[in-house]
Amino acid sequence: MGNEAVRLGEVLRRHDLRLKKGLGQNFLADPVHLDRIVAAAELTSDDVVLEIGPGVGTLTVRLAQRAGRVVAVELDAALLPVLAEMLAGQSNVSVVQGDILQFDPAVLVGEQSYKVVANLPYYITSAAIRHLLTATRPPELVVLTIQREVAQRIVAHPPDMSLLAVSVQYYARPELVARIPAGAFYPPPKVDSAIIRLRRWETPPVEVSSDDQFFAVVKAGFGQRRKQLRNSLGSGLSIGGDAADHLLAAAGVDPTRRAETLTLDEWAAITRARQTTIGS
Numbered sequence: 615m616g617n618e619a620v621r622l623g624e625v626l627r628r629h630d631l632r633l634k635k636g637l638g639q640n641f642l643a644d645p646v647h648l649d650r651i652v653a654a655a656e657l658t659s660d661d662v663v664l665e666i667g668p669g670v671g672t673l674t675v676r677l678a679q680r681a682g683r684v685v686a687v688e689l690d691a692a693l694l695p696v697l698a699e700m701l702a703g704q705s706n707v708s709v710v711q712g713d714i715l716q717f718d719p720a721v722l723v724g725e726q727s728y729k730v731v732a733n734l735p736y737y738i739t740s741a742a743i744r745h746l747l748t749a750t751r752p753p754e755l756v757v758l759t760i761q762r763e764v765a766q767r768i769v770a771h772p773p774d775m776s777l778l779a780v781s782v783q784y785y786a787r788p789e790l791v792a793r794i795p796a797g798a799f800y801p802p803p804k805v806d807s808a809i810i811r812l813r814r815w816e817t818p819p820v821e822v823s824s825d826d827q828f829f830a831v832v833k834a835g836f837g838q839r840r841k842q843l844r845n846s847l848g849s850g851l852s853i854g855g856d857a858a859d860h861l862l863a864a865a866g867v868d869p870t871r872r873a874e875t876l877t878l879d880e881w882a883a884i885t886r887a888r889q890t891t892i893g894s
Contacts, residue, residue: 644798666732671700820882844869
């Protein structure tokens with residue numbers, strides 16, 4: 615990885631660029647891990663790829679070699695000259711300057727189905743995942759490089775669930791693909807990263823009448839996650855402990871349990887019970 619980092623440093627110096635910590639600019643320079651990310655996306659020449667945060671284009675070049683078309687969205691306008699140099703001759707790549715959270719992903723890629731591949735800045739991980747999975751026309755596959763600890767939270771099972779885990783698993787099946795050590799990046803971050811792959815469900819794996827009602831219950835349950843469910847739901851749903859007891863009894867869930875121990879099926883059961891016993 616040493617030579618890759620040296621070349622990356624030379625490119626940045628030639629363009630007189632200084633990395634911006636506030637934008638989470640840690641660029642992946644290790645070719646082995648770059649190739650693993652591309653392999654995880656299972657690309658063919660028919661695929662359209664939306665890349666978030668191409669940085670200096672080390673991953674973008676590899677995506678362009680495997681996919682039919684790549685749309686790369688970069689927030690930092692100062693990196694555009696570097697990308698132009700790195701992507702010279704790649705006619706199937708278009709670079710868009712802006713914040714991915716302000717774009718409808720489907721508008722960027724057009725009518726065709728698409729995949730997302732990104733080395734995400736840590737600070738936008740949760741917001742970006744939510745933005746993609748809840749888009750009007752979401753991607754069929756998402757491959758992300760994110761903080762390892764966050765990746766482990768996303769793929770967790772009871773009794774180690776979190777609001778993030780429930781939110782992702784409701785929309786997609788997450789897989790932890792590989793760990794990436796901090797030393798594979800330039801400059802190295804303080805923590806290791808991981809490649810995670812999200813395969814979006816055609817329909818959610820649990821039956822509820824609406825996403826909004828489901829997440830209202832889940833957010834209430836995790837609002838005071840160290841408390842028993844009767845207390846967190848009673849407070850979060852503004853119904854009180856006694857009504858929460860009735861709600862949980864109707865769902866077949868022990869009111870003394872805590873939010874991190876529940877499965878998606880149990881959250882769905884509570885959501886359905888709320889509709890029938892209390893109203894939405």
